Amino acid sequence: MTTLLTDDAVRRSMINCSKGDAKRMTVADAVVGTDLETVEFAGWTDPRMPQRAYLVTLHEGAVTGVLLRPAAGGGARRTAMCALCRTTHTDGEVTLVTAARAGSAGREGNSVGTYVCTDLACPATTRLERKPSASVTPDLGLPVEERVAGLRVRVDGFLAAVRGSEDAARTPA
Numbered sequence: 001m002t003t004l005l006t007d008d009a010v011r012r013s014m015i016n017c018s019k020g021d022a023k024r025m026t027v028a029d030a031v032v033g034t035d036l037e038t039v040e041f042a043g044w045t046d047p048r049m050p051q052r053a054y055l056v057t058l059h060e061g062a063v064t065g066v067l068l069r070p071a072a073g074g075g076a077r078r079t080a081m082c083a084l085c086r087t088t089h090t091d092g093e094v095t096l097v098t099a100a101r102a103g104s105a106g107r108e109g110n111s112v113g114t115y116v117c118t119d120l121a122c123p124a125t126t127r128l129e130r131k132p133s134a135s136v137t138p139d140l141g142l143p144v145e146e147r148v149a150g151l152r153v154r155v156d157g158f159l160a161a162v163r164g165s166e167d168a169a170r171t172p173a
C-alpha cells in the first residue's frame with residue numbers, strides 16, 4: 001500500500017489553518033510523491049514564508065497536515081533534543097514550534113508546542129540515512145525499528161493534541 005502525496009492532497013489535509021493559508025502555502029517539490037507508508041511524516045519550511053513550516057502525516061488512516069509556527073529567533077542556542085525523534089543537537093538546530101489547535105479551540109488562540117529538529121528531517125535522521133555529524137546524535141540506545149516506532153507514536157500524539165481529541169489534555173506538548 002502506498003499513500004503518495006500530491007500538491008492538492010497536502011493542501012486539503014491541513015487541519016489547523018484557513019483555506020487561504022492552505023492555498024498560499026508552498027508545497028516543496030521534494031514533498032510531492034512522498035509515500036507516507038514509508039516515512040512517519042513529511043516536514044518542510046515554507047521557502048517563501050520562513051515563519052511557517054508544515055508537517056504532513058498519516059494520522060488515523062487519513063493524510064493530515066498541520067501548520068507550524070517556529071518561535072522567533074529560530075533554534076535553541078544550546079544543546080537540545082527533538083521531542084519527536086529524540087535526536088540531540090548541540091548546534092542549536094532544534095526549534096520550538098507552535099501549532100494552533102484545530103477548529104474553535106485554535107480560533108480562540110489555543111495552541112500546542114513542541115521542540116523539533118529544525119530541518120524536520122526526523123524520519124531520515126532516525127534511520128541514520130543522513131551522514132552523522134558531530135553535532136547531531138540520534139537516540140542510539142534503541143534499535144532503528146524501535147526508534148522509528150517511537151517516532152510514529154510521538155507524531156501521532158502531537159497530531160492528536162492539535163486535533164484536540166479526548167487524550168489531548170494528557171498528551172505532553
Ligand SMILES: [Zn+2]
Binds near residue numbers: 085086116117
Ligand atoms: Zn527530530
